Amino acid sequence: MKLLKERIRKDGIVKEGNVLKVDQFLNHQMDIELLNEIGKEFKRRFAQKQIDKILTIEASGIGIACITAQYFHVPVVFAKKSQSVNLDGESYVTKIESFTHKRIYDVIVSKKYLKEGEHVLIIDDFMANGCAVNGLLDILEEAGAIVEGVGIVIEKGFQDGGKSIRERGIQLESLAIVDAMNPAEGSLTFRETE
Numbered sequence: 001m002k003l004l005k006e007r008i009r010k011d012g013i014v015k016e017g018n019v020l021k022v023d024q025f026l027n028h029q030m031d032i033e034l035l036n037e038i039g040k041e042f043k044r045r046f047a048q049k050q051i052d053k054i055l056t057i058e059a060s061g062i063g064i065a066c067i068t069a070q071y072f073h074v075p076v077v078f079a080k081k082s083q084s085v086n087l088d089g090e091s092y093v094t095k096i097e098s099f100t101h102k103r104i105y106d107v108i109v110s111k112k113y114l115k116e117g118e119h120v121l122i123i124d125d126f127m128a129n130g131c132a133v134n135g136l137l138d139i140l141e142e143a144g145a146i147v148e149g150v151g152i153v154i155e156k157g158f159q160d161g162g163k164s165i166r167e168r169g170i171q172l173e174s175l176a177i178v179d180a181m182n183p184a185e186g187s188l189t190f191r192e193t194e
């Protein structure tokens with residue numbers, strides 16, 4: 001997605017540790033006009049799919065998922081991160097290692113909001129090693145929901161998450177794929193996808 005790549009080049013900051021900061025427009029301050037274009041693009045890429053619900057994870061995925069959901073006319077459910085989970089049987093629970101905070105969280109979704117046979121699209125801001133998306137896929141499997149695809153705003157193609165999701169035969173649509181980042185120069189290289 002050309003507009004997104006231009007914005008990453010203009011306002012993204014390449015940090016040490018394979019971290020790309022995009023908090024000028026995506027996950028701290030949010031450019032809603034850009035998010036609208038992102039939502040439209042996800043709709044275009046998953047236009048053939050039946051989507052009943054969008055699943056994301058707090059916090060950065062929520063805004064993107066909400067704007068995207070307006071194009072699909074479906075509700076959004078976000079998985080909640082929690083320090084300690086009360087295993088009462090009323091929630092799906094999994095563990096996710098946070099790439100940015102290097103911590104393991106319990107992540108929960110209430111069984112009330114995810115049902116067997118529902119067609120679900122996963123949306124998130126970044127794909128790095130794939131822990132967040134794999135955790136959401138575990139929850140969908142436990143629920144007996146149908147995974148229609150995964151939409152990611154920025155995939156870091158030099159990390160393994162995207163590859164592992166595609167190898168599982170899941171439709172993964174990343175709107176910008178960064179294949180290399182150089183923090184010393186502040187430069188990055190995009191994969192030519194369109």
Ligand code: 5GP
Nearest residue numbers: 018019020099126127128129130131132161
């Ligand atoms: P993964 O679980 O695929 O290793 O990492 C994805 C999650 O970590 C995303 O939900 C995102 O919030 C965060 N993340 C991973 N890499 C980056 C990055 O380069 N920049 C930012 N801002 N967040 C990242």
